[in-house]
Amino acid sequence: MTATAAPPTASGARRARWRAAVVGWAFLAPLLVLNLLVVLGPSVATVYYSFTDWSGLGPATFIGLDNYVTAFGDAKVHQALLHNLVWFVLFLTVPMAMGLLGAYLLSQVRRFQMLFRALYFIPYVVASVVNAAVWKMLLSPTSGIAHQFGVDQSWLGDTSTSLLSVNFVVDWHWWGFLAVIFLSAMQGVDPALYDAAKVDGASRWQQYRNVTLPGIRPTMVFIVLMTVIWSLKAFDYIFIMTQGGPAGSSEVVSTLMYKQAFNEYSAGYAAALGLSMTLVTAVILAVYQWMRKKGWEDE
Amino acid sequence: MTASLSRRRFLAGAGLTALGITTPSLLLSGCSGDSGGGAGNGTGKVDLWLDIQGDANQKYFTDNVAAVFEKAKPKIDLNTTFYKGEDLRRLVQTALQSRSGPDIVRGPSATQTIAWSKAHVLADLTPYAEKFAWKDKLSSWAVEAFTTDGKLYALPMRVDTMLLYFNKTLFAQKGWQQPTDRASLEALATEAAGQGIVPFGSSNVDWKAAGEWLMTVFWNHYSGPDALRQALSGEIKFTDPVFVDAVALIKSYFDKGWIGGSVEKYFSVPSQEIGANFGKGKVAMVPQGNWFMSQVGQYFGAKAKNENDWDWMPVPALRPEVKYPLFEMGIGGSLAINEASKNKDAAAEYLNWYYGDRTAALKRMAEVPSTYNIPIDFADGDIPSSIDPRAGRVLTSLNKAVASGQYGFVTWTWWPPKTDVFVYEGLEQVLTGKLTPAAYCKQLDQMFTEEKANGNLPQLPAKGSGK
Numbered sequence: 001m002t003a004t005a006a007p008p009t010a011s012g013a014r015r016a017r018w019r020a021a022v023v024g025w026a027f028l029a030p031l032l033v034l035n036l037l038v039v040l041g042p043s044v045a046t047v048y049y050s051f052t053d054w055s056g057l058g059p060a061t062f063i064g065l066d067n068y069v070t071a072f073g074d075a076k077v078h079q080a081l082l083h084n085l086v087w088f089v090l091f092l093t094v095p096m097a098m099g100l101l102g103a104y105l106l107s108q109v110r111r112f113q114m115l116f117r118a119l120y121f122i123p124y125v126v127a128s129v130v131n132a133a134v135w136k137m138l139l140s141p142t143s144g145i146a147h148q149f150g151v152d153q154s155w156l157g158d159t160s161t162s163l164l165s166v167n168f169v170v171d172w173h174w175w176g177f178l179a180v181i182f183l184s185a186m187q188g189v190d191p192a193l194y195d196a197a198k199v200d201g202a203s204r205w206q207q208y209r210n211v212t213l214p215g216i217r218p219t220m221v222f223i224v225l226m227t228v229i230w231s232l233k234a235f236d237y238i239f240i241m242t243q244g245g246p247a248g249s250s251e252v253v254s255t256l257m258y259k260q261a262f263n264e265y266s267a268g269y270a271a272a273l274g275l276s277m278t279l280v281t282a283v284i285l286a287v288y289q290w291m292r293k294k295g296w297e298d299e
Numbered sequence: 300m301t302a303s304l305s306r307r308r309f310l311a312g313a314g315l316t317a318l319g320i321t322t323p324s325l326l327l328s329g330c331s332g333d334s335g336g337g338a339g340n341g342t343g344k345v346d347l348w349l350d351i352q353g354d355a356n357q358k359y360f361t362d363n364v365a366a367v368f369e370k371a372k373p374k375i376d377l378n379t380t381f382y383k384g385e386d387l388r389r390l391v392q393t394a395l396q397s398r399s400g401p402d403i404v405r406g407p408s409a410t411q412t413i414a415w416s417k418a419h420v421l422a423d424l425t426p427y428a429e430k431f432a433w434k435d436k437l438s439s440w441a442v443e444a445f446t447t448d449g450k451l452y453a454l455p456m457r458v459d460t461m462l463l464y465f466n467k468t469l470f471a472q473k474g475w476q477q478p479t480d481r482a483s484l485e486a487l488a489t490e491a492a493g494q495g496i497v498p499f500g501s502s503n504v505d506w507k508a509a510g511e512w513l514m515t516v517f518w519n520h521y522s523g524p525d526a527l528r529q530a531l532s533g534e535i536k537f538t539d540p541v542f543v544d545a546v547a548l549i550k551s552y553f554d555k556g557w558i559g560g561s562v563e564k565y566f567s568v569p570s571q572e573i574g575a576n577f578g579k580g581k582v583a584m585v586p587q588g589n590w591f592m593s594q595v596g597q598y599f600g601a602k603a604k605n606e607n608d609w610d611w612m613p614v615p616a617l618r619p620e621v622k623y624p625l626f627e628m629g630i631g632g633s634l635a636i637n638e639a640s641k642n643k644d645a646a647a648e649y650l651n652w653y654y655g656d657r658t659a660a661l662k663r664m665a666e667v668p669s670t671y672n673i674p675i676d677f678a679d680g681d682i683p684s685s686i687d688p689r690a691g692r693v694l695t696s697l698n699k700a701v702a703s704g705q706y707g708f709v710t711w712t713w714w715p716p717k718t719d720v721f722v723y724e725g726l727e728q729v730l731t732g733k734l735t736p737a738a739y740c741k742q743l744d745q746m747f748t749e750e751k752a753n754g755n756l757p758q759l760p761a762k763g764s765g766k
Contacts, residue, residue: 055414055418056392056396057392057395057396057414057415057417057418057420058396058417058418058419058420059418136504136569139567140567140568140569140572141563141564141567141568142564142568142572143572154561154563154564154566154567154568155567156566156567157562157563157564157565157566157567157568158563158566158567159731162566243507245503245507245566245727246562246563246566246727246730246731247727247728247730247731247733248724248727248728249731259720262388262389262392263720264716264717264720265411265414265716265717266717
């Protein structure tokens with residue numbers, strides 16, 4: 001004798017879905033609480049404080065859009081934004097180019113490839129504080145590398161080279177990571193495509209341009225997005241190596257924001273600067289998403 | 300016992316939790332009235348966060364301050380946590396804002412502590428000052444700097460002044476005399492620079508605000524304390540030529556390569572390297588605060604692999620109208636009580652012991668040069684004979700300067716907070732040619748005027764001899 005279960009009723013199915021949802025939310029709850037505590041709470045507070053005149057201590061006075069108006073006309077903010085732009089262009093092009101070249105060269109190596117991968121990766125995993133401290137010494141005009149070769153240049157102390165010098169260190173720290181990521185992506189490209197290209201008489205450069213680069217396009221697009229976000233929140237290396245100086249020559253919005261909040265007791269203004277940068281990032285992300293929907297990533 | 304959770308209760312609970320979490324951060328700034336603190340019963344645990352650097356220095360504090368205090372007050376447990384210097388102010392500030400943090404607050408100097416006081420995060424110390432008669436124990440000029448509207452909100456932690464350290468052995472070898480005026484100072488600097496020796500070692504790599512030490516020196520010894528007093532009390536402007544010329548003078552010294560070797564090196568050579576070169580005789584003099592006295596020894600003698608010795612001299616007068624010797628006076632940091640502390644009486648007991656036991660305080664001053672120079676009244680004869688004569692000479696010189704009224708003002712104590720930041724941030728612009736000295740002083744004056752109008756200035760000491 002066989003028994004057949006009665007078909008679930010509509011209300012029974014709804015109940016099951018609800019139960020599943022509640023269980024899901026119950027599992028998510030601890031993380032949500034944590035997020036509310038450390039992300040959403042401070043974020044909401046930052047939005048509020050950006051509309052106030054607040055020293056960082058005590059009561060805040062609501063001043064509407066004054067902080068944003070001030071930021072709009074603040075020469076220091078303009079200079080910092082310009083530095084962010086320079087930083088962005090360099091950070092986007094130099095490590096990407098080096099990463100692509102490094103990955104390609106590494107893909108041609110059969111022996112010791114793992115060793116090279118590890119060596120490329122080391123700067124990325126070393127703490128930024130350590131990297132920055134070491135490079136500060138290496139760039140010293142009286143005891144650094146260049147000094148040993150008779151060049152008496154103050155890389156971090158000269159207003160014309162300070163931003164570029166810090167950017168060089170950040171690029172150095174970042175490119176090896178990109179090389180390893182690109183290498184992994186390159187290894188995922190179908191070998192048959194290379195065989196077909198060779199049969200068609202394609203040179204190495206043509207293979208690279210027409211097979212490799214299109215093959216790793218999704219990875220490249222993702223890395224570009226990451227780079228954009230990273231360059232907008234550049235802070236640690238600059239703060240450790242130059243603190244935005246000398247004379248603001250390496251100041252970016254994040255270091256300026258920090259100084260406003262903690263040195264000049266203008267936490268409300270700092271919140272407005274932070275929120276402005278968040279909006280810029282959001283716009284870039286929105287454009288990215290829009291382009292993805294248009295199929296830019298998969299072309 | 301088991302409890303069931305209905306969907307409605309679950310959702311309601313989650314909503315309330317979210318609300319409960321997000322609202323306090325917004326309300327924090329508004330709750331200046333009820334601190335949640337209390338006086339306690341004068342016993343129990345008292346938390347203190349300090350930024351003392353180095354194992355030896357921390358051990359000295361633990362053995363010679365905390366342990367001695369706990370022996371004197373066995374019912375109080377002084378719980379000290381050591382933090383790295385530059386971050387402590389920010390950590391304390393954040394903790395105070397959230398109505399937590401240590402019972403005893405190690406704060407910045409007078410000018411910035413005003414902001415904390417105005418936010419009502421520091422306890423009013425006036426009742427304790429009366430109870431323990433602190434005004435009789437501490438120098439009045441220093442206590443008044445931390446008094447606003449008749450209320451005392453902190454106690455001065457260390458007396459600061461600027462000195463000109465010099466390589467004594469190098470001076471003897473070269474037959475150089477200690478300069479006392481601008482002419483002799485510039486003659487010496489010219490000669491040193493001609494011989495490949497950097498006349499004045501200085502760097503802002505490790506401490507961004509080091510520029511204000513230099514401005515303090517030039518404004519006091521060129522512009523003079525009388526002009527500074529007038530400017531700080533609003534009688535004259537910082538755009539007065541006497542201040543602009545001082546800035547131009549400092550720039551000219553930089554342009555000649557006299558300070559740090561060059562502007563670029565001042566921004567890029569760390570202070571350790573400057574110190575090492577000072578010990579070796581590659582740097583002749585270092586304009587630095589008296590706090591440098593506890594570090595300068597490491598660059599000289601067998602430990603530093605040289606046979607040189609150091610000493611200090613008063614900064615020469617840079618204009619005939621300015622008296623010599625002259626010592627600028629200021630406060631390095633403060634000690635206050637957290638308004639949110641639940642054990643204020645015990646915290647006050649510590650402060651009373653720290654400032655009130657003259658013998659112990661003088662012993663600390665003698666044992667660790669300049670670090671524990673609290674502004675208490677003492678005669679020269681009270682200083683323990685065990686003190687390094689150079690450190691002893693600082694104490695007697697400061698006593699004499701206050702008694703004779705021949706003292707000036709350090710920027711980090713008597714300038715309001717934003718203006719104080721501009722003093723060294725703006726100086727960088729001047730040194731790199733982005734601002735003229737006149738434009739620098741104009742911006743400085745605008746900021747100062749605004750902050751002064753908001754009441755962010757500490758009380759200046761009365762003119763003439765002080766206590």
